[in-house]
Amino acid sequence: MGRKADLESWCNSVFRDAWETRQGAKVPDEDSKLSLMNEAIELEATVLYADMADSTKLVDTKKASFAAEIYKTFLHCAARIIQHYGGAITAYDGDRIMAVFIGDQKNTNAVNAALEIRWAVLHIITPQMKRTYQTTDYVLRHVTGVDSSSLFVAKTGVRGANDLVWVGRAANHAAKLSSLPSDYIYITKAVYGRLNDSAKLGSNGKNMWEPRTWTFNDQTIYRSNWTRSIG
Structure with missing residues (x-):
C-alpha cells in the first residue's frame, strides 16, 4: 500500500469506526491502555x-x-506545588505546564496550587535569581488559568511517537485564560462556584476574587492577584 492510500485508509477508519469509551478512575497517562484507534477515557x-x-x-x-x-x-x-495538591502533570509545553485534578476537591486543590505558584514566583524564584544576577532587569511574570468540565482523553500520533489529546472545554479554556494579562490567576465560574473558603477567602476573611467579563465569549470569570504562602 502506498503512503497516500495508507493515510486515506487511516483517516477513513477514524471517521467511520465507533468509539469505545470508559469512565476514568484516575488521570490517564502514556501508560494507560489506550490504542491509537477510537478508544477514549x-x-x-x-x-x-x-x-x-x-x-x-x-x-x-x-x-x-x-x-x-x-x-x-x-x-x-x-510541578512540585501541583504534585503537593494531588494534580497530575500532563504536559510541559515550552514555558508552560498543564495539570489535571480529579476528585471531590479538584477545584479547591487546583486553585490553591495556582495561589502557591504565584507566591513561589514572588518569594522564592525572584529572590534567588536576584542573589545571583544582582543587576538584571528581568522580571518573571506568569499567568495561571483554571477551568473544570468533562474531558474526553484519547491517544494520538503514531506508534513510537504518540501522546494523549485532552478534548473538552476545561483544557481549551484554561489554556486561553493563561494568555490573559499577566500577574493574575484566572478561573471560570464553574471553578469559582465549587471552591471551599480556603481557596476563596483570604486570612482576613476578604474574598480574593473579583468578577470580570471575558471578551472571548462574554462569560463571567474571576481573577485574583493574591497568593498562598508555602510553609
Whole structure:
C-alpha cells in the first residue's frame, strides 16, 4: 500500500469506526491502555495551565543559559506545588505546564496550587535569581488559568511517537485564560462556584476574587492577584 492510500485508509477508519469509551478512575497517562484507534477515557476534571509571560522577549534579549534557568526554576516549582495538591502533570509545553485534578476537591486543590505558584514566583524564584544576577532587569511574570468540565482523553500520533489529546472545554479554556494579562490567576465560574473558603477567602476573611467579563465569549470569570504562602 502506498503512503497516500495508507493515510486515506487511516483517516477513513477514524471517521467511520465507533468509539469505545470508559469512565476514568484516575488521570490517564502514556501508560494507560489506550490504542491509537477510537478508544477514549472520559472523566470529570479540573485543568490548570501555568504559563510564563513574555518568554519570546526573554529568549531574544537574554543569554540562553539565563533563559533556561528561568524556565527550569519556574517549571520545577510549579510541578512540585501541583504534585503537593494531588494534580497530575500532563504536559510541559515550552514555558508552560498543564495539570489535571480529579476528585471531590479538584477545584479547591487546583486553585490553591495556582495561589502557591504565584507566591513561589514572588518569594522564592525572584529572590534567588536576584542573589545571583544582582543587576538584571528581568522580571518573571506568569499567568495561571483554571477551568473544570468533562474531558474526553484519547491517544494520538503514531506508534513510537504518540501522546494523549485532552478534548473538552476545561483544557481549551484554561489554556486561553493563561494568555490573559499577566500577574493574575484566572478561573471560570464553574471553578469559582465549587471552591471551599480556603481557596476563596483570604486570612482576613476578604474574598480574593473579583468578577470580570471575558471578551472571548462574554462569560463571567474571576481573577485574583493574591497568593498562598508555602510553609
